[in-house]
Amino acid sequence: MIIDINFIGLIIASIMASAVPLILASCGELITERSGVLNLGVEGMMIIGAISGFALMTVTGSLIIAVFGAMLAGVLISTIFAFLTQTLITNHVATGLALTIFGIGISAMIGKNFVGIPGKEFPVLFEGLKDTIPLLGSILFGHSIVFYFAFALPFITSYFLKKTKIGLIVRAVGDSPESASNQGINVKFVRYACILYGGAMSGLAGAYLSMIYTPQWIENMTGGRGWIALALVVFSTWNPIKILIGAMIFGGLTIIQFHMQAIGVRIPVQFLTALPYIVTIIVLVVISRDSRKIRLSTPSSLGKSFHKDN
């Protein structure tokens, strides 16, 4: 078997492409969790983003409206979560689950009229540069703008958290809402903002799936990616750069699975499809085993409600 160097480049590029929605959603959720809020509704926000993006693209014909509309849809649906958990002080876990169930239902309801409609071609950047460098050319060039944004996001997120004042405020709110509040920071406002930002990123992740990755609407098309994104945040021990590594591993598992099927490896399809989920569990076990490390890196107030008595 002759291995073409550009073929390897293509495989790496496709692994990166499948990592994109995971990176987007994880980085969004990371900010939410850093502010002390555990939003288990990622899967629901993602699927809402997927249908909103696809529907807006079909109806308006504008890709820009569709992408931003999907992010806005993510923001809107996460507002429900923010209002419940922050204003009405509900349990984060239960509210997040409700958000996921609700999101899947609503998306299928809206999506009924969009099944079977072909998607649109999404413009790619630097297509002409592909052949200029062997191997690297096909990895680096010819992708959508969302792709490049996703790979820049972990670095932006890391810079934001470590070097900016607002990033410091977010971390302070997550680690010690009481002292942050005593310093005059409006804890609820910060948490609202972080939840809505997470919603926007999940919405974008969904739009990437339905508009760029597999340009069509399929019911339940997120297929658990939202949950894997949540697992990635734990995997990263709340460090955005490590999300990149984790997302590449899971992207790799998804792609390798396709190629193994293609070259006729005699393993049942279902076992290959189950691989990302099983690996997620194994990785979680390995990461969490060191309970001290987890305790040190987890935002101290994660999942706990904060209410200032007047």
Added chain:
Amino acid sequence: MIKIVKRDQPSRAIFFFTPVLAIFLTLVAGGLIFFILGFKPFEALKFFFIVPIADKYGFSELLLKATPLCLIAIGLSFCFKSNNWNIGAEGQLTFGAIVSGGVALLFYEQEGFYILPIVILAGAIGGMLYASIPAILKTYFNTNEILVSLMLVYVSKLILDYLVVGPWSNPEGFNFPETRQFSDSAKLPLLFEGLRIHAGIFLALAAVVISWFVFYKTYLGFQMKVSGFSLKTARYAGYKGKKMIILVFLISGACAGLAGVGEITGPIGQLHREISPDYGFTAIIVAFLGRLHPVGIIFASLVVAITYLGAETAQIFMQIPKYTGQVFQGMILFFLLASDYLLFFKIKFIGSKK
């Protein structure tokens, strides 16, 4: 003017009133959604909530759907009461069904009174085995049970898919993704001629009674309540935390597994690809709506079961998409959580003139 005042103590009356309020608000919001979709709200709600259970057959279908919901929710209430977030009941249901289905297939074309108990027991054991994975990982490896139990849902469905397409598929089945029909001795008996309601309902009722007894009459129930309230207090009191985590997971796994048995040995009588319309997830809502109280869960399972039937009826008669059921389920939980605010806070209306 409206003023919000914190209550000194959570109100007990409100505690049982809010589920009713949540259902009412869901109906209002649902009517609004139907209106936006271009249907007459009252007519749509009638097709959704009244027409499906208006006759004997409909009522039997309601009980048929409420049975697994009630059974799973009872199991989950053990977990939720003690602060363990098992959200993978769907996987435990599926794995229970796989194990009990496998055992039932061993008795293919055999009859005997001993077969059904073995099949039922196998389902409970299957569910327990599957639930023990997140439990053991949580207790000994500190792993987040929410994510593990959820990932296992996907895995269990793929295992089921592999079995019914591959090694367990019916050799005379023209490659349909299903197993052979179980023998009559491996099936739960139907209760009435012409109706699909089966003896599985007694499993659910037994679970209700047993859980009530455990919650309110045993030391274990007390320990669970304390750990749910404050893990620190439980630790001071010297309760064996790890043992209890594993125990509550095993109980809820067994219940979910039994629900799986009911699904395959009841009206269907074989294993196939889709044995459960997400009962395992919906039961989470049932558990909360029922306030983690055995009797509350009975009522909640009936209410939520209607959303399944209503979605089907509304689809047939009004072409309302069947996913509306899920939308309703999500809304019930939203409204329930939201109205819990009233548990801790009072809204006072203060007149401008006194």
